[in-house]
Amino acid sequence: MENTALVQLCPFLMYVTSGIIIGIFFDIFRILRKSFPTPDLLTAIEDIVFWLITGLFLLFVLFRISNGEIRLYNIMALLIGGIFYLLTMSKMFIKINVKIVVFIKNLFYKIFLLPLKAILSVGKKLFTPFTFFVINVKRRILERNVEKYN
DSSP states (O other): OHHHHHHHHHHHHHHHHHHHHHHHHHHHHHHHHHHSOOOHHHHHHHHHHHHHHHHHHHHHHHHHHHTTOOOHHHHHHHHHHHHHHHHHTHHHHHHHHHHHHHHHHHHHIIIIIHHHHHHHHHHHHHHHHHHHHHHHHHHHHHHHHHHHHO
């Protein structure tokens, strides 16, 4: 009798864990949306990608744990895991990871984009006299050609 309960308890806990993993995966998409503004079309594509990956993950878990048999307790365990995660750890997980992503984004901006902007602005200032010279040479050539044909 105990053996049967233990045999049923292990898959149940695995499905609860799978529900928590799906909740974490859902929060990863929420973190990306809070950190990077996305247009509606990209949000719809992200939703489709989320459901495709979640569906494939659930199929993998279903076949790996219970040989593809769908039982009511499997679905309930997934819901219990997901709801448990969303009610207990989700807010903290999102808050911490949004700060990490924004920090990395700002660090990337400061390390790579600011120096690139500075180099481009210096290059533009250095290139301006050359551009001025080229424009004047072209103008003189055009003036000579106009004088030649008049």
